[in-house]
């Protein structure tokens with residue numbers, strides 16, 4: 001069996017067809033907004049979400065950081081769950097780029113309730129505490145195990161944002177998975193948020209790329225921030241072509257990744273050495289081993305010996321992520337391997 005990499009859904013490699021689409025892209029200088037393929041991708045994603053404008057970026061970190069920069073002033077505070085990617089995995093960019101602090105909410109699987117958000121808002125007239133100006137949510141949640149939000153709760157949070165004059169940002173790195181799992185539409189999300197970041201380089205299988213979505217005005221301002229952060233690229237239409245190809249060909253197949261993740265979850269639950277498997281809604285599987293029987297490192301090593309690569313999350317948790325390069329053959333081998341390890 002060839003190497004099976006379940007470390008992340010970012011490990012995918014572009015297929016021949018995607019590479020062909022990339023190689024035949026018409027390109028121009030995107031810093032002058034003259035790359036027809038990037039312009040086409042931006043229009044496609046903006047239309048999909050029913051928003052005015054979109055901007056192509058090299059990474060999801062940069063789209064999130066740009067949105068935070070645009071919605072805040074130095075000294076402000078944003079509200080997010082304690083598991084949020086913007087807080088845990090963007091190198092401290094919130095403080096570095098925007099001079100902003102995070103009020104962490106103790107949510108469930110990376111998701112907060114509207115009343116938790118309301119409680120986290122600092123009174124605007126109390127000048128001793130930082131001014132709350134932004135709420136950031138993540139769907140699906142990464143550290144929360146691919147959990148999907150209840151859309152009603154997102155609407156309740158929106159209401160609180162409006163009442164308190166807070167901006168509302170969605171880190172939708174894996175929104176594609178949530179839309180498939182919950183049978184929701186991108187337009188529902190486009191109508192709710194002031195800005196949305198989506199990744200093309202996760203479940204959609206592109207080598208590079210993220211898109212920031214919002215109003216004409218926000219995206220116009222984002223152009224300058226992207227330039228400041230060093231994210232202005234030239235003939236990057238070759239990369240955008242991968243995005244267009246992926247949206248047309250790789251999105252709807254994600255249900256397969258979700259089904260395989262659930263089946264792996266069942267196989268893990270049947271193992272005596274596995275203590276707990278978190279609920280699986282999309283393509284992320286987070287589980288804990290019974291430390292009395294086997295350590296995390298031993299469990300990882302046993303799978304590695306059998307050519308299956310997964311990752312430790314700390315605090316006794318391990319993670320597997322299914323993706324489009326994880327084939328049915330690999331899936332069957334993985335299920336058999338887990339069963340044989342007991």
Ligand SMILES: *Cc1c(COP(=O)(O)O)cnc(C)c1O
Pocket residue numbers: 058059060061062064085086138140141142171173174199201210
């Ligand atoms: C991957 C990811 C991002 C962006 O990551 P990049 O590697 O910078 O593209 C943002 N948010 C979440 C939840 C993610 O999983």
